[in-house]
Amino acid sequence: MKILCVAEKPSIAKSVAYTLGGGKVTVRNSSVKYVKNYDFTFEFPGVGRCSVTMTSVLGHLTEMTIDNNRYGWGKCLPINLFDSTIIVKENGNDSKKLVQNIANEARLSNQLMIWTDCDREGEHIGWEILNAASKTNSSLTLENVWRAQFSHLERSHIISAAKNPKQLDRYAIDAVCTRMELDLRAGFSFTRFLTDLFKTNFQEIKEERRLISYGGCQFPTLGFVVDRYMRVKEFVPEEFWYISIEVKKGNRKLPMSWSRPHLFDRLAAMLLYENSLDIAKDEAEIVHIISKPTSNFKPLPLTTVQLQKDCSKFFKLSAKETLDAAEKLYNQGFISYPRTETDRFDPKTDLKNLLSKQAESPQWGGYVQELLDGKMRSPRAGKHDDKAHPPIHPICYTDFTKLKSRNEQLVYQYVTKRFIACCSDDAKGVKSIVTAKWGLETFTASGLMVLEKNYLDIYDYFKWTSTKELPEFTLGEKVKLLKADLVTGKTSPPSYMSESELIALMDINGIGTDATIAEHIEKILAREYASKQSLGESRSKKAYILPTELGCALVEGFNQIGFDNLSLSKPFLRKQLEESLAKITAKQETKNNVLDRFIELYRQAFMLSNQKQAILVKSYRHIQRRNA
DNA sequence: GCAAGGTC
Incomplete structure (x- = not known):
């Protein structure tokens, strides 16, 4: 028997391959730089010793889009995008090669085993992998494909996952498809509507070829920033x-x-x-x-969101700078996977071993030695577990002063000190x-x-x-x-929005994910809906995110239009969508029901915005004039 | 030219 295993990312493929292969693994290059194919043997229950190939993708293989010939910008009314046909195509150059790699390997395989992360997106990526494999192997179906269920990379856990395959969760796949379709329809239609509207009414926006985009995450993010700004501005001391x-x-x-x-x-x-x-x-x-x-x-074990909040507060790094630095550290093998929602260590984690690697540090080695000599305590256990990744922690010791960038130095130090703190006693x-x-x-x-x-x-x-x-x-x-x-x-006014507060608000309200929160903040800055400013006394200057005139105009305009309490710039709509997606996964609602309902909701919101477009224009004019 | 979600 030959089994093909596919993981969500190269690091997991490598680690699982060496665990299952017991060290006897041969490596082949694929046509994609980061992706390798690992060959080894493993004894699966019921089928005996099998030859196994383990490879990976790089996240999603496909994305949804519309047919540009029929529904391109200017070729239809934006509102037609609510019932246009949708095309699924491979995303980016590498996905074509990755699909080809999987199809090649699947041709001679008897079974496909999916090793993607244990979350909603992971199920969908598994489905994309299955579709790629089915191109050359029609015997593979949603019903018979094996799905490994694992939440960390500890040896016995991985072996048990290999021996107890589950099925792909078609309901989770449905939920992801629903999100993709709604984000696409609402995003494209409103973006075209807003861009065209502002281009016709404002010469400077036309000349500068500005894009006035709408996105289900962008707008609530902007909404938080504007909301705070207005509260500061309208504050009356008592x-x-x-x-x-x-x-x-x-x-x-x-x-x-x-x-x-x-x-x-x-x-x-x-x-x-x-x-x-x-x-x-x-x-x-x-x-x-x-x-x-x-x-x-002492602090809880470290999640992505907490890392970003703290690096913003302590080192004034933006969420994106933090995540970029963490990713580089991860790729060099210095820290664990940096995108995680988990704030508790699995009881089987060998914390002492991880800690002992830090004993050679000139900065904190002495302290660590004291912990190893008996002062070590168990970390606190938070309430969150994404079932895919452990809290962020150092994997091995490195002299941080030799790291390439200042950001990497700061993030490595922070991650390590946080981990050591977790293994210490409370003050x-x-x-x-x-x-x-x-x-x-x-x-x-x-x-x-x-x-x-x-x-x-x-x-x-x-x-x-x-x-x-x-x-x-x-x-x-x-x-x-x-x-x-x-x-x-x-009484004194609240302060403007800091990046760490904004991250916290997005997190609490379910706007974006640990991996995308930073991108949404970058997006509202890139669109010039908001800008970063340093305010305060020279000694204690702090960075804040303030809305621009355009940002205020958009949020206030949409607020004035009024959408039955589901304003596009408030977080509630996204929250409702997330709740409905959870219901699809829990089999309490069907994909088509949720799609119909939200498409209708967005369509109504679109028609109202279109009908009251003068409010949006007036809102911007008014703010420009007031500040002139 | 448009979204949000993965990952490198």
């Missing part, structure tokens, strides 16, 4: 009042803060203040003293809180004493420091007030 006291103990002054939240009613605050002043004059009583152990928790301290009563009002002061920094010794990206020790009070003690004031302040 006055509030609170009581502030300072007590005296020995020769120490201790400011204490009011237990009530800030009051927005001056009279109410005044009454409370005068009440206490009448009752207690300048004396307060210590009514509660507590000292309790407290911890500062420990003691928190003291003292409560005083002045009249009828209570006030507190707190202090922190850090006892063991533990993980913070290595994960030095933020601080957790001891405060000045609180004076020693006794319960019931009367203390003199040095000050008791009714203070007024003003």
Whole structure:
């Protein structure tokens, strides 16, 4: 028997081949630079020892598109794109060669086994592989193809996956096809509509050959940026009042803060203040003293989104710069696969082995040795598992100062320190809180004493420091007030959107995936819907993403058009689509039902936008004039 | 010239 195995990417093919082949593997080049064909033998249950060829693709093999002869730009009305026929074609140059490679290998194979990632897109890629293989081997069908189910590359797990094949999940494949078709129809139709509309109405957009694109992920991303910008701009400060006291103990002054939240009613605050002043004059009583152990928790195992947020915050790298650097580190074998949603390590992971590789580092080797000598702790386990990849962690030690780019140096250091932190103990301290009563009002002061920094010794990206020790009070003690004031302040506006906040918002709202969030942000910048700006005092300048006039005009225009609560620039539509796709996978809805419903929804939105296109034009004119 | 999703 001959078995053909195909993985989603070369790294998986190589690793699985060497695991199953037990080291006895011969390698052949394919016509694609990164893709190799591995030959070995393996004993599959029921069929005995088989000769196996393992190869891979490079992600999706195909993409959907429209027939340009019939439905090209200018050859039909944009609204016709909602019921145009759709063509599936190979994407890019290499896919043709990859399909050819699979077809060649499948010709003499008795069985096909799919080794793509265990996620929705992975099922679809498996289906694309099957279609490629069927070109030369008509005995292969969706029903009889083997699907390996694996979530990491540990030896026994891979062997068990090889011996217990499942089937491809046709419902997951349906869900992906649904997403592809909707994104294509909505994206193309609205992009053509908007581009043509703005070209006819704005000379500069025509001259600069600007593209005004719409995408189901681009617009909600822009929506977040504009939304925040408007909240900052329209912010009206409000006055509030609170009581502030300072007590005296020995020769120490201790400011204490009011237990009530800030009051927005001056009279109410005044009454409370005068009440206490009448009752207690300048004396307060210590009514509660507590000292309790407290911890500062070490971070969770690292996901892609968290990596991007942190590298933006700590090193001011853009999400794309971070992912690019992580990919280079991955390709050099320094870190694990950088696109993952998993924030818990599989219990079988040999963490000690991974950790021990870092012991030779001049920067953190000493710390790591202490962990290996007994201070090592199990990482925390988060709630997310994408069933395809482990959290991002270093694979082997490398002298990061010799890495090619500064970004790679920063990302390698960060990934490694984060991993070491995960294997460390939480930071420990003691928190003291003292409560005083002045009249009828209570006030507190707190202090922190850090006892063991533990993980913070290595994960030095933020601080957790001891405060000045609180004076020693006794319960019931009367203390003199040095000050008791009714203070007024003003609420301050939120800050503009930082990239790390934007990533977090996209993640929470399901806009894009770990692999594409960075691209969507780049896209709204490339389209000049938004731009990056450095704001703040010279010493503490921070980078923010601010919308351009065009970006504001598009979002506000669409908001004004109003689409029955499903505005194109809000995240809800994407969220609903994601929910419906999940229902297809769960067999609670059919692909055709979801397609019909969303195509109709987009078509209605399109007709309304077309009918009210003057609003979009006016919105841009208005903003241009206002800022002129 | 257009989308979003994989990956190199």
